[in-house]
Amino acid sequence: MADRAVQAAAIRRRIRIPLRLADGYSTTATVVSFTGLTDAQQHVALELGRPGTVRPPLVRLHSECLTGDVFGSQRCDCGPQLREAVERITDRGGYLLYLRQEGRGIGLYDKLDAYALQDRGLDTYDANLALGHRADERDYTSAAQMLHALGANRIALLSNNPDKVAQLGRLGITIARQVPTALHLTETNAAYLATKARGGHDLLLRSLDRAAGPAGPAGPAGPGASQASGQRNQADGRCRPAHPRPVADCARPASRPGPQVPPDPGDSATHCGSC
Numbered sequence: 001m002a003d004r005a006v007q008a009a010a011i012r013r014r015i016r017i018p019l020r021l022a023d024g025y026s027t028t029a030t031v032v033s034f035t036g037l038t039d040a041q042q043h044v045a046l047e048l049g050r051p052g053t054v055r056p057p058l059v060r061l062h063s064e065c066l067t068g069d070v071f072g073s074q075r076c077d078c079g080p081q082l083r084e085a086v087e088r089i090t091d092r093g094g095y096l097l098y099l100r101q102e103g104r105g106i107g108l109y110d111k112l113d114a115y116a117l118q119d120r121g122l123d124t125y126d127a128n129l130a131l132g133h134r135a136d137e138r139d140y141t142s143a144a145q146m147l148h149a150l151g152a153n154r155i156a157l158l159s160n161n162p163d164k165v166a167q168l169g170r171l172g173i174t175i176a177r178q179v180p181t182a183l184h185l186t187e188t189n190a191a192y193l194a195t196k197a198r199g200g201h202d203l204l205l206r207s208l209d210r211a212a213g214p215a216g217p218a219g220p221a222g223p224g225a226s227q228a229s230g231q232r233n234q235a236d237g238r239c240r241p242a243h244p245r246p247v248a249d250c251a252r253p254a255s256r257p258g259p260q261v262p263p264d265p266g267d268s269a270t271h272c273g274s275c
């Protein structure tokens with residue numbers, strides 16, 4: 001039962017667009033625009049595969065990241081996450097919601113300002129706070145409106161982010177299943193991912209533990225131990241994955257699937273949002 005009613009949105013237009021991604025992967029999306037979205041942003045849904053034939057459809061909420069999605073920034077994992085989502089949703093059938101909330105909702109310029117603070121030692125969350133923002137300002141009301149308009153009230157959610165599960169649940173979307181994303185770990189984004197894992201992305205934390213292994217930088221087994229160790233490594237600038245993967249490899253989820261352990265009951269899941 002939703003905690004609050006969601007204002008109805010309606011489908012405005014559906015347009016088919018053939019896609020060819022940077023690595024040559026191709027698919028066809030039906031891009032859907034909407035009217036009545038509460039934040040009046042021009043969010044779009046990409047219908048991929050044949051979502052009408054599967055229950056529940058696979059859904060990804062991807063927050064816009066100009067630097068990562070378009071230019072291949074190595075400071076975050078947004079580009080590889082987007083690439084992974086397009087292929088996995090095409091295979092299963094579902095929707096990729098591309099949400100115009102750059103930088104966890106603080107906007108592009110402030111995200112770049114936050115990067116400057118990160119270069120002086122702050123982590124991604126503390127940098128947002130220093131700029132007068134909340135650590136994560138994303139609101140998924142429009143996403144829920146889009147899903148309702150698409151008739152996707154019960155979904156499998158591709159994500160490691162518990163906040164997405166919680167917000168969508170309150171907005172009347174049933175998360176039938178949470179599907180973890182693959183781990184897109186490189187030396188460049190290792191500190192960013194460690195911070196994100198500490199920020200509550202439990203499934204990401206497990207993936208990082210797994211990548212580090214018993215002899216890796218995480219030290220003794222156990223999420224708590226790894227978490228504490230990861231903080232130390234980041235502070236020392238020595239956060240090194242045991243087996244860093246180039247982003248190009250990360251773009252092929254089949255080569256190394258994400259966590260295989262299904263989420264615990266009550267373990268909310270989801271994605272690792274944008275930077």
Ligand SMILES: [Zn+2]
Pocket residue numbers: 065067068069076077078079274275
């Ligand atoms: Zn990003």
